[in-house]
Amino acid sequence: MSDRTIYSINYLAQIDVTYIERVGELSKDYTIALVGNPNCGKTSLFNMLTGSKQHVGNWPGVTVERKEGSTSYHGKNIKVIDLPGTYTFSACSEDEIIAVNYILKEKPDAVINVIDSGNLERNLYLTLQLLEMNSRVVIALNMADEAEKRKIFIDKEKLSEALSTPVVPTIATKNSGIQDLLTMSINYEHSAGGLLKLDYGQVVKGESSKIVQVLLDKGLAATETANLVAIKLLEGDQYFIDSVKLKENPDLNDMVKAGRQRISDETGFDPEIYLADKRYEFIVHLIEECVHKDNTNTDDLTEKIDKIVTNKWLGLPLFFAIMFLLYQITMGFGNDFLGGYVDSGFVALGEYLSRVMVNSPELLRSFVIDAMIGGVGSVLVFVPLMLTMYFMISFLEDSGYMARAAYVMDKLMNAVGLHGKTAVSMIISSGCNVTGIMSTRTLDTKKDRMIGILISPFVSCSARLPVYALFSGVFFGDQQFGILTVSGIVFFSLYLLGIIVAVIAGKVLSKTLFKGEKSYFIMELPPYRIPTLKSTLIHMWEKTESFIRKAGTIIFGLVVIIWLLSIMPMGVEPGSADSILGKIGSIMAPLLRPAGFGSWEAAVALIVGVGAKEAIVATFGMVYGAGEEVQLASAIQMYFTPLTAYAFMVMTLLYAPCAASLGVIRRETNSTKWALFALFYSLLIGWTAAVLVYQAGRLFGFQ
Amino acid sequence: MLINILKEIAQSNTHSYDSLAKTLNLDPGMVKQMFHNLLKLGYIITDDPACGDNQCDKCPVRCNKSKDNKNKVIITRWKLTEKGKKALEDHKTM
Ligand SMILES: Nc1nc2c(ncn2[C@@H]2O[C@H](COP(=O)(O)OP(=O)(O)O)[C@@H](O)[C@H]2O)c(=O)[nH]1
Numbered sequence: 001m002s003d004r005t006i007y008s009i010n011y012l013a014q015i016d017v018t019y020i021e022r023v024g025e026l027s028k029d030y031t032i033a034l035v036g037n038p039n040c041g042k043t044s045l046f047n048m049l050t051g052s053k054q055h056v057g058n059w060p061g062v063t064v065e066r067k068e069g070s071t072s073y074h075g076k077n078i079k080v081i082d083l084p085g086t087y088t089f090s091a092c093s094e095d096e097i098i099a100v101n102y103i104l105k106e107k108p109d110a111v112i113n114v115i116d117s118g119n120l121e122r123n124l125y126l127t128l129q130l131l132e133m134n135s136r137v138v139i140a141l142n143m144a145d146e147a148e149k150r151k152i153f154i155d156k157e158k159l160s161e162a163l164s165t166p167v168v169p170t171i172a173t174k175n176s177g178i179q180d181l182l183t184m185s186i187n188y189e190h191s192a193g194g195l196l197k198l199d200y201g202q203v204v205k206g207e208s209s210k211i212v213q214v215l216l217d218k219g220l221a222a223t224e225t226a227n228l229v230a231i232k233l234l235e236g237d238q239y240f241i242d243s244v245k246l247k248e249n250p251d252l253n254d255m256v257k258a259g260r261q262r263i264s265d266e267t268g269f270d271p272e273i274y275l276a277d278k279r280y281e282f283i284v285h286l287i288e289e290c291v292h293k294d295n296t297n298t299d300d301l302t303e304k305i306d307k308i309v310t311n312k313w314l315g316l317p318l319f320f321a322i323m324f325l326l327y328q329i330t331m332g333f334g335n336d337f338l339g340g341y342v343d344s345g346f347v348a349l350g351e352y353l354s355r356v357m358v359n360s361p362e363l364l365r366s367f368v369i370d371a372m373i374g375g376v377g378s379v380l381v382f383v384p385l386m387l388t389m390y391f392m393i394s395f396l397e398d399s400g401y402m403a404r405a406a407y408v409m410d411k412l413m414n415a416v417g418l419h420g421k422t423a424v425s426m427i428i429s430s431g432c433n434v435t436g437i438m439s440t441r442t443l444d445t446k447k448d449r450m451i452g453i454l455i456s457p458f459v460s461c462s463a464r465l466p467v468y469a470l471f472s473g474v475f476f477g478d479q480q481f482g483i484l485t486v487s488g489i490v491f492f493s494l495y496l497l498g499i500i501v502a503v504i505a506g507k508v509l510s511k512t513l514f515k516g517e518k519s520y521f522i523m524e525l526p527p528y529r530i531p532t533l534k535s536t537l538i539h540m541w542e543k544t545e546s547f548i549r550k551a552g553t554i555i556f557g558l559v560v561i562i563w564l565l566s567i568m569p570m571g572v573e574p575g576s577a578d579s580i581l582g583k584i585g586s587i588m589a590p591l592l593r594p595a596g597f598g599s600w601e602a603a604v605a606l607i608v609g610v611g612a613k614e615a616i617v618a619t620f621g622m623v624y625g626a627g628e629e630v631q632l633a634s635a636i637q638m639y640f641t642p643l644t645a646y647a648f649m650v651m652t653l654l655y656a657p658c659a660a661s662l663g664v665i666r667r668e669t670n671s672t673k674w675a676l677f678a679l680f681y682s683l684l685i686g687w688t689a690a691v692l693v694y695q696a697g698r699l700f701g702f703q
Numbered sequence: 704m705l706i707n708i709l710k711e712i713a714q715s716n717t718h719s720y721d722s723l724a725k726t727l728n729l730d731p732g733m734v735k736q737m738f739h740n741l742l743k744l745g746y747i748i749t750d751d752p753a754c755g756d757n758q759c760d761k762c763p764v765r766c767n768k769s770k771d772n773k774n775k776v777i778i779t780r781w782k783l784t785e786k787g788k789k790a791l792e793d794h795k796t797m
Binding site: 092093122123277287 | 705729730733739743746
């Protein structure tokens with residue numbers, strides 16, 4: 001603070017700390033009120049003071065909880081009232097009005113202001129406002145243990161001196177200092193000087209003294225509180241405006257108006273900002289004088305990790321590195337290692353069933369073996385892959401890292417001019433697009449919402465993984481790049497591509513379709529935790545279960561439909577190009593030829609995939625498995641090349657939101673038009689991307 | 704001091720209390736308190752909760768708002784109100 005002389009606080013250099021034992025003179029119902037910010041430990045302190053002697057009710061006329069208790073001091077009964085926790089006393093909300101009203105009208109015998117010692121800067125504003133209103137305050141510097149741990153040293157004497165009020169360190173959770181606090185609250189004799197008078201500068205002083213005169217003349221305020229009321233009127237505080245019935249006192253009203261105007265004119269600030277600033281300046285000054293922080297190298301672990309993880313330059317690469325690793329393990333361990341067993345299990349089951357069902361009716365056999373084992377089974381084969389991935393994702397989520405990921409992504413989005421909040425919906429989308437789209441719900445501007453809704457479906461969700469796993473397993477499964485699996489790299493490249501396309505699309509949309517104002521986004525990061533194995537496993541299972549349930553319901557339903565289409569019309573060879581299914585596919589196939597996968601089977605799979613992306617795998621499993629005795633993998637190998645497989649995966653990633661997403665888009669935008677727009681614009685983007693991949697690949701000499 | 708916060712909000716410069724605090728050379732806790740105060744005084748508004756209702760179970764972010772961490776809100780979005788915009792304008796023209 002450059003100019004400290006502006007504070008002419010009534011420094012009470014001569015605090016007389018000798019208590020007068022007042023037990024004898026205590027009136028029957030001595031009351032102590034507790035005030036403080038939320039989370040300062042007020043409840044803990046209240047509980048320590050009152051023990052089991054508590055009564056919980058409501059404040060009259062409102063739903064705010066009223067907690068009252070009692071304690072005893074040298075045999076006398078002391079009433080303790082827990083006022084609602086607030087950050088300020090501007091009397092705008094129910095909580096604040098209750099607190100202000102109680103302090104001013106009920107006049108408790110003492111007020112204990114509970115402060116979080118580790119957070120003085122945050123807590124002292126309320127303290128100042130309290131000291132301006134009440135002269136019988138005792139400050140409890142609570143969480144003294146936390147402050148000590150964080151090497152924050154508070155000079156109690158100086159603080160007490162500066163605020164002209166006693167200060168007692170406490171640790172509410174350990175019942176430490178509580179008795180001293182009680183003794184002090186009852187016995188401390190406050191100076192007769194009264195309320196804290198901050199120096200608000202010449203203009204305010206001039207205006208307020210004029211108002212004080214009128215208040216006193218009209219008997220609208222008592223001598224002790226007149227200055228307070230004047231300041232509050234200048235500040236435009238509704239509580240005081242009402243309490244002096246300002247509207248019914250036109251000359252006072254005019255005087256206040258003129259005073260406010262003069263403060264604005266002279267300072268350039270609204271009076272409420274100007275007066276609040278003065279309090280903050282005082283706090284900064286107070287902290288400089290009374291608090292010493294020795295935390296040059298005492299950052300706790302969370303802070304240390306966050307310094308790296310949310311670093312401007314490292315944050316994003318680190319996030320992608322983590323996702324890269326995650327896909328490596330998913331493919332290497334989950335799919336190749338674990339998945340192998342399940343796969344051979346299904347193969348064996350299929351062979352066994354075809355032997356057993358040799359004499360069953362043709363249609364039944366086709367249904368069980370082609371549709372169930374070939375279709376639904378080919379999706380279930382990926383359960384181990386999902387388990388592995390979900391385990392790691394759950395671990396990351398439980399550890400608190402995903403919040404950092406959202407934070408880092410938020411910065412990225414902001415850098416490209418998109419709303420940071422869309423970053424969160426994108427993170428959520430990588431689990432499931434539907435949830436991601438819904439999470440845009442409270443984006444307040446229409447622009448941000450629409451962009452969030454329209455770009456979320458590009459993010460690679462877990463339903464696409466079976467498709468990637470099938471294709472990259474077939475074509476890249478046995479390839480290694482050093483210690484890395486190539487299929488893991490393919491996974492990651494698609495994940496990255498999804499995000500890139502989403503960001504670009506968002507950018508384009510914000511430049512063209514939607515324009516609007518920005519809002520400001522602030523994130524409070526939760527502390528890191530080491531997840532317990534139990535909670536990680538539970539979360540992993542919840543996710544896997546819904547994958548399996550989806551296979552048994554939606555995928556099953558889709559498979560039944562395409563199976564029916566594949567055996568119709570009657571007499572046609574099941575699953576051939578002549579079936580209805582084949583005909584539909586054949587119409588669409590030419591459109592896909594520029595992307596390299598113009599077979600009717602691929603076309604059909606993509607159409608069904610709009611129902612649910614996993615169904616792409618199920619469709620291939622069914623149509624390639626039908627009739628002949630070929631394994632899905634070798635069929636894929638026959639119809640695709642590594643290049644067309646990659647183009648197909650790109651198509652799968654981008655080409656259309658699934659049916660559930662489309663439904664949610666329609667519901668959230670309340671418009672079929674937007675749902676159709678989402679469908680067609682992503683079809684166009686998906687198709688273009690797939691064609692680009694295929695054609696560029698060919699230029700470079702791939703097949 | 705408060706006017707600087709309004710300015711930062713208007714310009715959407717920084718994205719966390721901590722970095723804002725660093726920019727303004729203030730304590731992060733105090734900056735948070737200032738946001739509360741500006742909210743109470745009607746200069747800014749927030750649209751908490753910032754996430755969709757009942758989405759917490761499915762949300763991977765596991766923020767302070769999820770089950771085991773009830774009270775705190777992790778993502779808060781702030782906007783200037785008309786009063787806030789006017790205060791900023793008036794201040795600029797001084
Ligand atoms: N370390 C420490 N923790 C405390 C202290 N007082 C309260 N707490 C903890 O701080 C948290 C918030 O306390 P609570 O009494 O609910 O705060 P309130 O919102 O002000 O009522 C709880 O987890 C308490 O256990 C203290 O003196 N030291």
